[in-house]
Amino acid sequence: MTRVLLIDSPVANSASIARALRAAGADLQISSDPDDVRRASRLVLPGVGTFGAAMSWLRRTGNDDAIRDAVARGAALLGICVGHQLLFDGSEEWGAGEDTGAPYGGLGLIRGIVRKLACSLPVPQIGWNRVKWTGASTRLFDGIADSTPFYFVHSYAATSCDAEVASAAYGVSFTAAVQQANVFGVQFHPEKSSAAGLRILRNYVMMQ
């Protein structure tokens, strides 16, 4: 079984994600200790709630640097929902404007800014939405058909970033998934997306 470390943020639905990762075959370690995070070879960064609260917690606990160190060493990282948003340079939800950066930045592992969904549809988007391939193929989506619906709950999203591998449309097109080398992110909730979601988690857990 592959060892996976789930970063135990209090600003996340860790219990649901832990259950899904186990169902996907992970030998799961759940920790909020930056030393554990730094040493891990496969990380999952969950997140619900606000970008600011989630990022503040990472900084306060030193997990922001721990994640960056792990990724620099070659560890794989999967961000889910707000965890996916944290991979970016910053978010409008937390003061990021046209020229962003400290003190309100994200992890800065993926280039781009997360913005409020600018459409007339109800925000937050709550529900299933089809995910379309837009970029290079990614191992994360092995065995998943193009335009498969996944479950989303969010008010913010990145749009057309360089690392985008899939998008979805909700009045406007937004980034549904990213991959850049060993860093992966999904705006949707695989742990709530039934069989398709579990397949994505299994792909991540089992990836060589």
Added chain:
Amino acid sequence: MTFTVIPSLDILGGRVVRLTRGDFASAHAYGDAEEILDGLQLPAGCALHVVDLDGSRDGSPRAVEVIRRLSRRDVRIQAAGGIRTTADARRLLDAGAERVVTGTLAAEDSDAFRELVRAIGAERIVAAIDILDGRVRVSGWQREACLDLEAVLHEVERSGVEEILVTDISRDGTLGGPSFGLYRRLARKTKLKIIASGGVATLGDVVSLARIPNVRGCVIGKALLDGRFSFREAKERAGARDAIPVRVIPCLDVRGGRVVKGVNFAAIRDAGDPEECAARYEADGADELVVLDISATGQRRATALETVERVAGALFIPLTAGGGVRTIEDFRALLRAGADRVAINTAAVQKPDLIREARAEFGAQAVVLSCDAKKSGQGYEVMVRGGKEPAGIDAVQWCAAAAEMGCGEILLTSVDRDGTHGGFDLGLLRAVSAAVRVSIIASGGAGSCEHFREAVEHGAQAVLAASQFHDGHMRISDVKRYLDAEGIPVR
């Protein structure tokens, strides 16, 4: 396939007006055509439907000057009303109209219609078919046509004209919703492109029309003029009609750790183990699950939490839990037990601030307003305490207020229909969906696949049923297959 949203201006005495059900005595004046057009903020090259009411009544175009003025703007005008001869059509085209719409000719005078097609070309003609109680009406809807519907369709098909503009007179200007059934029937009868007209009141109506095969556009008058939504919003929603699957949600009514089912909120009987039901439903394609513990008060809360924990542990789809939620602490306990969202009902009515507090604490997506509504006179009244006690407030206003305060979604149950299998309360769905922008889960009355389709057509983004699924009368996968075949997107 693109869906065209066509704003409509009805002209009477040189001014923009609205009639209700084609009755000239009901005319409501909006003002100068150019000013109204500016107010609509249409994009360049937008289609515009202009109805010459004087012309339609008199049998000859009367609003040629208005058409001429409007056509100087960047709009593509389809002119309707009073076009009886090729000369009439030419006057309007010369004045700047791109196309002419004629109803009376196609339905009354086949020779003149064919002559018109030969003279100006089929691509510049839209054939209007105005229907009242299944019969074609002409001359500004004042009388019945010589030809029946089948004959008119046949006439149009053989003429080479590709588009028909179909108005259900009984719905026009009422904001009561388009005749989805009429368009579905027509779409089965003919391959002609259908433009729907009449009754569009909500963005949901636009989406529902766009989902019907062969319906390629809709004409919207009153709703745009009254500012209920903008052209841009209508276009955006129509464009996203296939993107967002409609959710089919089984509901487990739980009592003392067992699934039960009542009729009209009474006569409870046992229907199984919650965990087993939940897993079976996910496997059959449930998009989400609702667990309402109707006994979850006082010392029974612990059992309720345990049930939610067990159900959540069996699922990889979202779970909404509710029943007896009184405080933020109850909220937190259910979320900890594994619920993704919490439904609040009686407590929110008694203390609306609970919605605000819960939103601030857990986010709008976690807050579901559960509203039990009962028909009362012309409107609907909120019922509390398991649907038994009138709260003395209007259900539509309450839903609007709750959405304003921050609930992410509304679980709207018709107390009258609950457990009857007689169909959802479509009037209730229409009224609430016109008043809120959050999504609505329709509940109470599901008895057939058609009922689910109707609920979606009338404003629901999700449909819920309990006993129909428990008793095996319907399978979730069958409902989804049916909706898919009817052009309604499902997962």
